[in-house]
Amino acid sequence: MLRSLQIEPEKCTGCLQCEMACSYQAEGVFNPSKSRIKIFSFHEEGRFVPYTCTQCTEAWCMHACPVEAIVLNEATGAKEVIDDICVGCKVCTIACPFGTVNYNQDAGTVYKCDLCGGDPECAKACPTQAITYVDSDHGGLERMRAHAAQNLPQDSAQT
């Protein structure tokens, strides 16, 4: 069963524990500027929104790469960058409609979310379950359940 990162912005507090966990896993230091997942703070609106790669099936980045440095991990569904092959041309960063593949000037290669090989650190670090790692086929399950619950008689709706 494939899993996907499920993001619920209304639960996010903007603490950046996910960014630290991500960067530590990938870089060995706590470095939000190198995190694959980013939290956006909308001051006026009073909202925090996590954003990262959704691992598109027909991934623009993967198709755009001229040297086939971005490959599918069949076990996780992640599109992973092979650092040794990447030449740092950045075409994938242009191709991605969502901006979730980025260039790392220190390394000379691009980087993106690889789902930590199937055990994403961001989801584990999130203190409010704004980021969870769920069955890819049922990302909407909790929302469906919430709507379904509205049809219950009032006194049992909280179960």
Place this chain on the structure above:
Amino acid sequence: MSWTRNVLRVNLSNGSITHEPLNMQWANDYLGQRGLATKYLVEEIDPKCDALSPENKMIMTTGPLTGTMASTAGRYSVVTKSPLTGAIACSNSGGYFGNEMKNAGWDMIILEGKSPTPVYLYIENDKAELIPADDLWGKSAWETDELIHSKHQDPMLRIAVVGRAAEKGCLFSAIVNDLHRAAGRSGVGTVMASKNVKAVVLRGTKGVGGISDPAKFFKATEDGKKVLAENAVTGEGLPALGTQVLMNVINEVGALPTHNHREVQFDGASKISGEAMLEVRASDGKANLTTNGACFGCTIACQRISTVDKNHFTVKDKPQYQGNSGGLEFENAWSLGTDCGVDDLDAVTFANFLCNEDAVDPISLGATIAAAMELFEEGAITVKETGGMELKFGSAEALVWATEVTVKGEGFGLDLGMGSKRLCEKYGRPEFSMTVKGQEFPAYDPRGIQGIGLAYATSNRGACHLRGYTVASEILGIPEKTDPLVTEGKAALVKAFQDATAVVDSAGICVFTTFAWTLEDIAPQIDAACEGDWSAERCLEVGERIWNMEREFNLAAGLTAMDDTLPKRLLKDIAAKTGPAKGRVNDLGQMLPEYYQLRGWTPEGVPTDETRMRLGL
């Protein structure tokens, strides 16, 4: 390690910027942040210097845990000599600035001298430069933040900035970072502005590493987060209601100073409480509170993100104030609301937005306005001084007007900007000033909570709840319940809280963790991150050393035991009129001598040679 071991020194007078290694001997003795930066300050400045002269220095400083995954580990402090009190100042802030400073590779940024013209300090990792800020001078903190972001075309900059109040000499000006987090108290912003520095701008991409024992660190920090999540205050109360969870509680115990401390309970408390912030408004179907938020790394998330009702008179024709900003914390709701007798939630929220916008300490501002309202009531201030404004207790219009003129430094706002002590002296009624060492009281009344009176009287930075929050024990029962109306045992309680808090403030974490954490929870996190053995006992000794070092700075600056006192109103003149403390004043005299003794100080409040030797001072 976990210190970056690097200090950035900026001489504003001659523009030189140098790098130097952190003094690791001092780091071993004083840990970091509050303790370590204070050590630097006491070694480098004359305690008697004028706080607003070039001889004073201002240090921005992180702790060894800042920027790590330990919960709440995003804190930084600003250490300097205070222009409000003449004592040591150390103001702590959250947001994302502290983490960015660590990521740029700095434990400490020392600003010395005075720039001949307005500048801002721009730091990108190792690179630091002073950039002219003539075009930013005269702008609010919010405008400055926006202009710097747009000038550098970099939305990821983290910026700490002073507003118009600081430029005009308001003695309780703060430094605001990330638009609504503040190094709030004691006028640290006034010092920054006196050096002609408008902002410190950071971009750090180095990462925070060097964790001494990563496996142990992740275990210790995970354990710590679990304790916070499972605690009723840090896991439920603070996320849901913020510090405003306290408004109704403190009112009920009769320790909510009202009308410039003439009363200890406020009829309108529930209208400006945390619970009231959740009530849906009729006008737009929204509540005052939009959401809670977290500072960097914080798994508690007590921040209030709020809006003012669009139809309220304060923002009706001002769309720029109709969005969200940092909302009411208990202290601000108390000072701007309760102490001024104002129970209009929108007006108080708006006044707080203005404090965010121009980087002013809302505790000192509200308490000073309350003093001015009493002066007005007594006829010592008239409409002649206020330009026609009826400065009456309970008037939302008066509160908002007084806030506006103070944050902009206009007219009577310049008088208010001197703080309550100087204001009351100027208008001939010094007894109206509710201050210790010139700093305004926070939201807990020493008649209803005896121990906090001793904590205020002996606080090294003047009246302050964050130097020894005995309210935790006396009201909330943390770590164990003591009777708020009893003085026995409070000297030891105050000392224990003061020493432990000095460690927390030196580590890079937030003092709110101590609703759930003791040093037994904190020490293992420091121990795993840093070299050497950091037991709870060693941490406590460091805390005591820091407290005594701060005390010695204050003594050298000219303060004495005479300054370890409370206003007569609380000791003698006005007993609590209502509530559980009815008839009580604060019995400071029963606690202070024992406190000096426990501290190892002479009856004159001076650390004895034996104490100095024991602590290695």
